Structure formats: C-alpha cells, structure tokens
Amino acid sequence: MSEEKLYVVKNDEGKYWDIGMPPWWDDKTGSAFKRIDLALRWAKKYDGHVVTLIEEPEKVVLSKEQAKIVENARDEEFPATYISDSANYDEDLLMKAYVNGYTVAKEKKYNVKVPHTSLYYWKKLDGGLSINDLFANDEYDAMKFTEAEIEHYGLQDCDKEEVIDDEL
Numbered sequence: 001m002s003e004e005k006l007y008v009v010k011n012d013e014g015k016y017w018d019i020g021m022p023p024w025w026d027d028k029t030g031s032a033f034k035r036i037d038l039a040l041r042w043a044k045k046y047d048g049h050v051v052t053l054i055e056e057p058e059k060v061v062l063s064k065e066q067a068k069i070v071e072n073a074r075d076e077e078f079p080a081t082y083i084s085d086s087a088n089y090d091e092d093l094l095m096k097a098y099v100n101g102y103t104v105a106k107e108k109k110y111n112v113k114v115p116h117t118s119l120y121y122w123k124k125l126d127g128g129l130s131i132n133d134l135f136a137n138d139e140y141d142a143m144k145f146t147e148a149e150i151e152h153y154g155l156q157d158c159d160k161e162e163v164i165d166d167e168l
Contacts, residue, residue, distance in 0.1 A: 006032045007039035009048040017046055057100040060093055067104045070097045109144035110160035121145070121155065129153055 008030045009017035016030025017023065023046070032053065033039040039050045062070065069086045073079035073094075083094045112121045114131045122142040124130050144163050150156060
C-alpha cells in the first residue's frame with residue numbers, strides 16, 4: 001500500500017469539486033490533488049473542505065481454519081477476545097483480517113504415489129481408495145489429495161507430488 005495521499009474538495013452537500021471548464025460540484029466525481037496546499041486553496045476559494053482519500057488496505061491471506069475463527073468472531077460480543085482466545089494462530093494476523101478483510105488460501109493438493117510402484121492412489125466415489133490406474137476418473141479430482149485426506153487415508157509415509165493448478 002502506497003504512503004502517498006490524495007485529496008479532494010467536498011462541500012457541505014456531499015458534492016465534490018471538479019476542475020472543469022467551468023468548475024462545478026458533482027455528487028459522483030471530483031478532481032484529486034497530490035498536494036494538500038492546492039486542495040486547501042481550492043477549498044477556500046469555493047467554500048468547501050478537504051477530504052483525504054485513502055487506499056483500501058490489503059487483505060490478509062488466511063487458511064480455512066483461520067477464516068472460520070474470524071467469521072465466528074463477528075458473531076461475538078467481544079470479537080477481539082474471541083480471536084485472542086484462539087491462541088493457536090497469530091493474533092495480529094487474525095485481527096488484521098477482521099478489520100481489513102481476508103482471502104482464503106487455496107489448499108495445496110498432491111498426487112500420492114503407491115510405495116515401490118509407478119502407480120498413484122485415487123479416491124473412489126464410494127470413499128475408498130484404489131491403485132488400479134485403468135479406472136481412475138480425474139473428472140472429480142480423484143487423484144488429488146489434500147493434507148487432511150492424506151492423513152485420513154493414512155498415506156503420510158507415501159511420496160507425494162504437489163499438483164500445480166493452472167486455474168486462476
């Protein structure tokens with residue numbers, strides 16, 4: 001986020017001053033100034049006041065679990081206390097997310113290799129696992145495992161390759 005500020009001139013009716021030919025007041029747009037001294041001169045001349053424009057703060061990137069804590073805090077009487085009590089995570093990060101907004105990090109996915117073979121595991125529709133690559137159907141990401149799924153299926157000791165997702 002840039003430290004550079006912009007200023008506009010606004011009147012008591014909520015309209016912004018625009019340097020046009022001739023100058024006019026507009027309720028949707030106005031002229032921005034990099035120098036406050038210029039904005040102050042125009043404000044004095046046209047009976048307005050200077051307003052500082054600020055950039056939107058950068059959103060914080062959170063895991064799904066962290067995002068859940070921030071969302072739950074919104075329902076609490078004392079949100080900061082709720083976040084503070086969630087000691088497993090960085091309190092400052094969660095507070096910034098609460099105030100400035102956040103995005104949820106995309107969870108990494110892996111192809112998991114069957115030990116001592118050239119085959120990979122894949123998830124069957126019934127929730128089981130298979131290693132028969134002849135029937136693997138990757139239309140539903142059958143071969144892509146999250147860390148939680150790897151743990152669920154007990155595949156932590158297997159070699160895994162991160163899947164690069166080209167979707168942006």
